Amino acid sequence: MTNQLAARAQALPSSDGRAPVEEAGIREFLAFVVATETYALPLSCVREIMRVPSVTPVPRAPREVLGIISVRGQVTTLIDLRQKLNVELAPVSSRTRILLVDQGDEILGLLCDRVKQVHRLSETEVELASVLGADASSYVMGIGRPGQRKAELQQGGGKPASGSNVTDILILLDPIALLKRGTHA
């Protein structure tokens, strides 16, 4: 089942100079927080994490577009993930970050509330989006359960798993589906 997912992740543009870690179906994801949930994007499509510079709003832009920012001279569109994911809006805080994500034909900035960490997920730690039912949003690739493998290993060794890690779930996002034009809410 996860082969499909791996193929999909592989099809994503990978960032320069960073060789994808190919270790028996292990994929790297960058986890970040938007409102109350933790999401993750394939690490290979994230070019850079940056603080919020001055943003210029663009009249007539789609609702989820916060505006444009200058990234080393390049005009970059900034998208508010809260707006995109249909959750309540919040002001920028000191922990707010921008993920520069390569969407294929354009690099976009995604505003998130907080960046957490990189997770290395094995096949057993990923559930496909179909567990959410047929009407799940197209941009949800699946659910990540980091620590699952560790927990299993530890259980095999007779030790109980430490609670919090096991219950931490990641909503894995497909950047191409997420940022496709013309799919604004």
Add this chain to the structure above:
Amino acid sequence: MPQGKDGERAKEEFLAEAQELIESLSRDLLLLDAGIKQGQRSPETVNDLFRGVHTLKGLSGMFGFERLGRMSHVLEDLLEDLRLGRVDLTQQVLDVLFEGVDSFQRLLGDPAEQSGIDVETFTARVRSLARARVQERNIFEDYELDPSMLGVLTEYEEHRLRTNLEQGLTVFRLRVRLALDVIDTALDGLKERVKTIAEIITYLPSMDGGGGDSIEIEMLLASKKSETELRTALNRPDAALSAIPKRQRAAAPREPSKAHAPEPSTPLTPQSPPSAEIQAKPEVTPVKRSAADGDVSLRSITSVVRVDIRKLDHLMNVVGELGTVRAALARLVEKLRNGAAPAWSSEAHRIHRAFQRHLAEVQDGVLDIRMVPLSQLFDKVAVIVRQVAREQQKEVRLTITGAETEVDKLIAEELADPMMHIVRNAIDHGVEQPADREKRGKPPAGSLHVSAHQKGNHVVIELEDDGRGIDSNLIREVAIRKGVLTEQAASDLARDELLNVIFMPGFSTAREITDISGRGVGMDVVKTNITRLGGAVDIESEFGRGTKITITLPITLAIISALLFEVRDRLFAIPLAVVQEALRMPASAVRTVDGREVITLRGTTLPLCRLADLFGLGPLAPGSTEHYVIVVSVGNRRLGMCVERLSGQQDIVIKGLGRSLANTQGISGATDLGDQHLVLVLDAASIIEEVLLSRGGALIGAAS
């Protein structure tokens, strides 16, 4: 053929080089064509063509373009015959030449388009033309020409001499003594001067030789001018100039000007009796090609550097970044002035000034590299005109002025399609058949005038024909039938507004309009392309008399001067090129006419646009007002934009918004003012369009 990556690169170079050659070939052909129509021969042009084809032949051999090589070889032979007068320059020959150059173009391009090219058939046609040689007679016998001079002429020079004499020009002999130490420059100077008044058939050191440090040069010239005029123009009292007189004894029996004399003879020995016919001579003639033939083409390759436009774009971006560095430096200098030691401050000021000056030079330089003359585009127009006119069996006289006007390379490229469209339409549907034209009292040949001139930071291109024009009543009828306009709306529109209906998408594809009105196929595409470049297109037409289309374009898209202003505390920029003036808002003078706010500016009505409302920027902050009106104009439309504050002007580099926002109407891009804060740059053309034509838009909405 070179292999590998270098091979690829070399091949690309070849393609670019060949492309340039072919473009210049078709330019020369058009010149030749124009010359024929005016009854002139232009030997220089035939020579240029010959050299071009010769170079192309060599290049294609080197890079393994075998068919191209064979094709150019055949054409080279034909041109050689033309050059030497063995073949007459007829319309038929010209057609073959045009066909050949067109085939070159296709052989370079898409292999799919090459199926129709049959090198063998083409070769056979050229050979048959070459066989239709002109009969010659020896006109040299009629003149007092020095046999020793004739003996050293090349076949080409001989041909030129003969042609000039046949056309009734006078041949002069010029002798000048030139100092040996400056012989090169002196000779070039002399040649340049002579060329303006006469054709140089040949020049050589005089038989009498020179003494010591000087040498006597003898030239053979052909000119329409009289000896006195020539003498004045030359302005060299030391030169001996004499016209070569006609032989007295030859004058009586022969008519020198007409070429139907029965007995041909070999030209080299005028005293000997006529011997063999020229066409019976062996094919191979020893041609002494002057050294210049080989040199010229080599030199033209090396003096020009071909650069990928993307490299220039990159350079331009860097220059833009430097501009923002400069702005930051300026702010620092300003701060220093208030704090640091005076000596340091003035030193910083001086450095900044120098930086600014050099930066401006670099900027101008880079911009200048990007500029190309419109002649590149107009040449293509000329080819299309000729082609379409022949297809339609119409006569079209094309006149071009202002071809030297320069625009950004990018604009010239983008302009090609719209121009082709307009020209094609003008001939297809505008210009009538010769018989129809005569019935209407017009000359049988239609005229198409293409002109360009610079107007401030804009280039204005006009295409004017004297065809049948556009019938606005028919536009009205069709627009109503097509549901593009309601009956009410159509009758409300003024005549010139009606003409603009042909630019509307649903309308111009209408089949009827192409048959009845004279213009209209795909005019919406023309408009879209030009608007995208920040330009405008306007149309004027008088039914029965002709149509004029005016295209207004910015000269460059890269660095521009912009006016900065604030609306609702947000900073915006607008290209200064479209700004006519900025004035204080005369609050009391705002009137509402037909639901639109207007003011009167020096006796004319200026429609207003509240940018904050257009862009949905919210209400005015308490206590602030829209103090200023920025008057913008594109093409012949004007609009006043109401803003709160003016914030000065600055040179900016416009950067496009990302693909996700590229279609945002009214905004052409953004610019970084040097503090990492982006400012939006407004697209005046599209705002004017949106505001002033919204009435039409509303009506369309109502109609559907």
